[in-house]
Amino acid sequence: MAVKRMGQQTIILPNKPAILAGAAWVGPKEGKGPLGSLFDHVTEDESYGQQSFELAERQMVLDAARAAIRKAGVREGDIRFLLGGDLLNQIISASFAARELALPFLGLYGACSTMCEALCLGSMLLDGEYADHVLCTASSHFCTAERQYRYPLEYGNQRTPTAQWTVTGAGAAVLSLSPGKTPMARITHACVGRVVDLGVTDANNMGAAMAPAAADTLLALFEDTHTAPRDYDLIVTGDLGRVGRNLLLELMNSQGTPLIEDRCLDCGLLIYSPEQDCHAGGSGCGCSAVVLNACLLPQLQEGKLGRILFMSTGALMSPTSSLQGESIPGVAHAVVLESPKAERNTRHDF
Amino acid sequence: MNRKHIRTDPAAYEQMTRQASPPSRMVQGVFRAFWVGGVVCIIGQLAAETGVQLMKMTPADGYCFAAIILVLLTAILTGAGVFDRIGQYAGAGAFVPITGFANAMVSPALEFRREGMVLGLGAKLFTIAGPVLVYGIGASVLVGLVYAIIFS
Amino acid sequence: MTFDLWMYVKAFAVGGALCAVGEALCLKTGWTPARILVGYILTGVALSAFGLYTPLVDFAGAGASVPLTGFGHSLCQGVIHAVQERGWIGAFCGGLTATAGGIAAAIFFGTIVAVFCKPHMKGK
Numbered sequence: 265m266a267v268k269r270m271g272q273q274t275i276i277l278p279n280k281p282a283i284l285a286g287a288a289w290v291g292p293k294e295g296k297g298p299l300g301s302l303f304d305h306v307t308e309d310e311s312y313g314q315q316s317f318e319l320a321e322r323q324m325v326l327d328a329a330r331a332a333i334r335k336a337g338v339r340e341g342d343i344r345f346l347l348g349g350d351l352l353n354q355i356i357s358a359s360f361a362a363r364e365l366a367l368p369f370l371g372l373y374g375a376c377s378t379m380c381e382a383l384c385l386g387s388m389l390l391d392g393e394y395a396d397h398v399l400c401t402a403s404s405h406f407c408t409a410e411r412q413y414r415y416p417l418e419y420g421n422q423r424t425p426t427a428q429w430t431v432t433g434a435g436a437a438v439l440s441l442s443p444g445k446t447p448m449a450r451i452t453h454a455c456v457g458r459v460v461d462l463g464v465t466d467a468n469n470m471g472a473a474m475a476p477a478a479a480d481t482l483l484a485l486f487e488d489t490h491t492a493p494r495d496y497d498l499i500v501t502g503d504l505g506r507v508g509r510n511l512l513l514e515l516m517n518s519q520g521t522p523l524i525e526d527r528c529l530d531c532g533l534l535i536y537s538p539e540q541d542c543h544a545g546g547s548g549c550g551c552s553a554v555v556l557n558a559c560l561l562p563q564l565q566e567g568k569l570g571r572i573l574f575m576s577t578g579a580l581m582s583p584t585s586s587l588q589g590e591s592i593p594g595v596a597h598a599v600v601l602e603s604p605k606a607e608r609n610t611r612h613d614f
Numbered sequence: 615m616n617r618k619h620i621r622t623d624p625a626a627y628e629q630m631t632r633q634a635s636p637p638s639r640m641v642q643g644v645f646r647a648f649w650v651g652g653v654v655c656i657i658g659q660l661a662a663e664t665g666v667q668l669m670k671m672t673p674a675d676g677y678c679f680a681a682i683i684l685v686l687l688t689a690i691l692t693g694a695g696v697f698d699r700i701g702q703y704a705g706a707g708a709f710v711p712i713t714g715f716a717n718a719m720v721s722p723a724l725e726f727r728r729e730g731m732v733l734g735l736g737a738k739l740f741t742i743a744g745p746v747l748v749y750g751i752g753a754s755v756l757v758g759l760v761y762a763i764i765f766s
Numbered sequence: 767m768t769f770d771l772w773m774y775v776k777a778f779a780v781g782g783a784l785c786a787v788g789e790a791l792c793l794k795t796g797w798t799p800a801r802i803l804v805g806y807i808l809t810g811v812a813l814s815a816f817g818l819y820t821p822l823v824d825f826a827g828a829g830a831s832v833p834l835t836g837f838g839h840s841l842c843q844g845v846i847h848a849v850q851e852r853g854w855i856g857a858f859c860g861g862l863t864a865t866a867g868g869i870a871a872a873i874f875f876g877t878i879v880a881v882f883c884k885p886h887m888k889g890k
Contacts, residue, residue, distance in 0.1 A: 293887075309887070310887045315728075316728050406887065406888070407885070407887060410888070411725050411726075415721070415742070416721040416722045416724065416725035416726075416742075416885065417698065417721070417724075417725060417885040417886065417887070417888055418692045418693075418695060418697060418698050418717070418720070418721040418724050418725065418885050418886065419698060419701070419717060419718065419721040419722070419742065420692075420697050420698045420699075420700055420701015420702065420708050420709060420714070420717050420721075421698075421701060421702070421799060422643075422701065422702055422705040422792075423702065424638060424796075425635070425636040425637070425638060426635045426636065460620060462620075462622065462623075462624045462627040462628075463624035463627065463628065464627075464628075464631060466796065469631070469635060472631040472634065472635065476620050476622070476627065479620055480620045483620070507631075507634050507635050507636075510634045511630060511631065511634050514630060514634065515620070515622065515630075518622065519620070519622075638793045640790070640793055640794075643789050643790075643792075643793050644786045644789050644790050644793075645786075646789075647782075647785045647786050647788065647789030648782040648783065648785060648786040648789075649782060650785070651781050651782045651784065651785025651786065651788075651833070652777075652778035652779065652781050652782030652785070652829075653778070654781065654785075654832060655777045655778060655780070655781025655782070655826075655828050655829040655832045655833070656774050656777055656778050656781075656828075658777070658781075658828030658829075658831070658832035659773065659774055659777040659827050659828035659829065660774075661828075662827060662828050662831075663767070663770075663773075664767070667767045667768065668767055674864075677823075677828065677831045677836075677840075678867035678868070679867070680828055680831070680832065681831075681832070681867055681868035681871065682867050682868065682871040684832065685868055685871040685872050685875060686871065686875050689872075689875035689876055689878070689879045690875075690879070692879060693879035693880075693882065693883035694883070695883075695885075695886035698888055704785075705788075705789045705792060705793075706785045706786070706787075706788030706789035706791075706792055706799075706802070707782075707785040707786075707789065709788070709799045709802075709803065710784060710785045710788040710802075710803070710806060710833045710834055711781065711785065711832045711833050711834070712832055712833075712834070712836075712837065712868055714799065714803065714834070715803070715834065715837070715868070715872060716868075716871075716872045716875070716876070718799075718800075718803075719872040719873065719876045720872070720875065720876040720879055720880065721885075723876045723877060723879070723880035724879065724880045724883055724884070724885045725885050727880045727881070727884075735877065735880050735881075739873065739876060739877075742800055743872070745800055745803075745804050746800070746803050746804055746807050746834065746837075747869070749804045749807060749808055750807040750808070750810075750811065750837065750838055750841050750861075751841065751861055751862065753807075753808055753811040753812070753838070753841075753842075754811055754838075754841035754842050754844070754845045754857075754860075754861035755845065755857050755858055755861065757811060757814075757815045757842050757845055757846070757857075758845035758846065758848070758849050758854075758856060758857025758858070758860060758861070759854065759857045761815075761845070761846055761849050761857070762849045762853060762854035762856070762857055763854075765849070765850075766853070766854070
């Protein structure tokens with residue numbers, strides 16, 4: 265009998281695994297965005313001093329991972345699991361970075377939901393006491409994603425208004441069960457999402473493809489934990505963009521669980537300013553990963569946010585499935601993050 | 615039994631999606647395509663007449679010369695990283711003229727150069743422009759065969 | 767070199783119109799450029815086979831020959847002339863001969879550019 269469960273999809277983490285430290289590496293375009301000053305490192309150009317963009321993405325993962333380990337005050341050898349993924353075929357950014365780190369590695373593919381997928385699994389490994397420290401990473405790069413999912417960089421295609429811009433960035437977070445110092449946040453619940461597909465086929469409108477999955481996971485989490493949108497200071501979605509966020513609000517209204525609009529943010533909308541010509545907003549594994557590590561975790565640590573629901577969303581299509589005319593399945597995973605300052609006495613208070 | 619969380623059918627969601635998605639700007643797009651495409655054709659006309667009048671080409675060779683000049687210009691602009699911006703601005707104004715054909719060959723060549731000269735550059739050159747050649751040449755052979763049967 | 771301004775106006779108008787139709791199709795249907803280009807080249811071949819495209823080239827010059835329909839027209843006329851001269855074998859030889867200039871230029875210049883340049887980040 266699985267005792268650390270609540271309802272159909274939600275997992276309780278009674279030991280409340282802590283996020284010790286996070287690091288975010290981004291490209292120049294993200295550095296010029298509204299969150300620019302918060303990131304640990306902004307690269308000078310997209311190639312990051314490497315021969316190819318693939319190597320650049322890999323190097324960003326590596327540098328972010330090492331920075332997170334350093335900030336957490338642990339040694340590389342203390343990390344028992346490395347959980348990571350990216351958007352490229354055979355997740356080469358994560359696995360080739362893992363080759364350098366030489367840590368036990370579990371590669372993940374959840375498209376843009378990867379950061380949350382890693383947090384869900386990492387916190388379970390910790391709560392199950394299979395490890396003391398776990399490293400979670402996720403990355404994406406505009407120039408590597410573009411050629412794989414769309415066109416060569418120099419091809420003169422027109423981007424539609426619903427198209428999203430793949431974030432160049434890598435985020436890494438060190439999770440721990442027994443922190444020696446005050447953690448940035450604690451993970452109290454995790455909700456693993458189902459794959460939902462309402463028939464969207466337009467690969468230039470991924471927000472619309474992912475919004476139903478986001479709504480599905482939110483409804484499951486609220487029902488399982490007997491909470492409501494007002495119980496969270498923020499509900500932060502990964503990369504729904506403008507179109508997807510509006511659709512999520514509308515879907516939740518239609519299901520009778522309206523969200524509180526000004527407490528509902530999207531990483532894809534936070535990372536770029538409207539003048540940056542990114543159409544519907546940012547996307548990619550790196551999007552939610554860098555916003556979480558650079559923007560949300562520090563606010564939780566300082567107690568500016570008490571409890572938030574962080575949910576990355578992923579569109580699970582491939583160029584092959586799109587060309588064969590299949591619609592785009594979406595998935596969304598969520599974790600509940602609590603500020604260490606807002607910690608209450610009860611182990612889990614809902 | 616598994617709960618059904620989302621109670622929305624795909625048809626209703628398609629309607630919602632259409633309403634939530636900002637439409638492309640039709641008038642602006644068509645206008646941009648028109649003037650850029652027109653200017654490309656003027657450059658082509660200038661090249662063709664230069665060939666015919668100054669280099670004593672036949673009219674057919676003149677148009678061939680114009681095509682080569684436009685392809686060369688596109689290749690340079692693509693390599694310099696400018697053509698993708700023209701394409702973003704003008705859409706069909708850039709891809710319907712032969713400039714689009716040239717860009718569709720040069721851009722994958724550039725992109726996949728890292729995978730080697732043979733299987734990268736050489737093999738990927740036709741990934742986008744290939745269909746145009748396949749169906750254009752295929753259709754022309756068909757026309758030629760029908761023509762040969764009728765007039766033999 | 768004589769300069770027939772009217773010819774340039776016609777080239778601009780016809781060439782621009784062909785592009786404008788392509789853009790309207792693109793925005794209306796959401797088809798990829800590759801699909802629209804295949805449609806254009808097939809249209810060019812068909813119009814040319816029925817003798818409808820030659821008058822347009824005579825009228826608008828490069829305005830009709832530079833868009834992809836003109837490419838289809840060249841393929842078709844090349845094939846027809848080759849069949850007239852050499853019989854059925856021309857159906858296989860004429861099209862590529864007539865369009866070799868553009869295709870060879872794209873391959874040649876494309877290769878040279880790819881050797882000397884690198885792809886850039888979009889929107890810089």
